[in-house]
Amino acid sequence: MTVQRVSRSSRSTAFKEVRSRLRSRGLRWTPQRRALIDVLSATDGHVTGAELVELCRDRDPETTPSTVYRTLEVLEEIGLVKHSHGRDGRQEFHIAPASEHGHAICENCGEVRELSEGDVAGLVGSLGKRGFAVDLSHLTVGGLCPRCGNSGVPLA
Ligand SMILES: [Zn+2]
Ligand SMILES: [Zn+2]
Ligand SMILES: [Zn+2]
Known part of the structure; x- marks a missing residue:
């Protein structure tokens, strides 16, 4: 990420x-x-x-x-x-964001991380094939950050 x-x-x-x-x-x-x-x-x-x-x-x-x-x-x-x-x-x-980005928001602590186009390339690509152009700035994903979710994988 x-x-x-x-x-x-x-x-x-x-x-x-x-x-x-x-x-x-x-x-x-x-x-x-x-x-x-x-x-x-x-x-x-x-x-x-x-x-x-x-x-x-x-x-x-x-x-x-x-x-x-x-x-x-x-x-x-x-x-x-x-x-x-x-x-x-x-x-x-x-x-004036330099690049379009989506957001991943921790449902526990509320921390916001920005998602680049690369992070969601799969979603953007497969929807694009079906003729749907994704507005990245409207993509907000909920979940748990590494601190709250003890996944052990640090988000970059
Ligand atoms: Zn959190
Ligand atoms: Zn942002
Ligand atoms: Zn809106």
């Missing part, structure tokens, strides 16, 4: 264009939207919309959930943000 890390440099390159791309979608570059992007950049991904609303409110108590969700939607449309689903099905947001 491979852990994918998103490099800081690819993130900052991606975010450089945010302002003009928001404008081209008819959205103003407001301090609240700017705060959301700052907040997102400071996380390691895997943050829920509700958590983002809270983090934004720490900076600007006037921030409304609708501003946060609408901005997330647009950022996702322009490819700077991807969402996946946590154990309880809630959306979790990633900043």
Whole structure:
């Protein structure tokens, strides 16, 4: 199993264009939207919309959930943000992932590991043969991590 890390440099390159791309979608570059992007950049991904609303409110108590969700939607449309689903099905947001990835979540401790395309090549390949294109970011697998499951096999 491979852990994918998103490099800081690819993130900052991606975010450089945010302002003009928001404008081209008819959205103003407001301090609240700017705060959301700052907040997102400071996380390691895997943050829920509700958590983002809270983090934004720490900076600007006037921030409304609708501003946060609408901005997330647009950022996702322009490819700077991807969402996946946590154990309880809630959306979790990633900043401009360098590569698509799925998630393996420990049902005991809640630890999240990222799955690369290689990890799930069999599934992606066999579904692909049947004409089904897998959206890797929507693949979430439950199970037990090595610490909780005493399999003795460390996940890379
Ligand atoms: Zn979804
Ligand atoms: Zn665990
Ligand atoms: Zn992830």
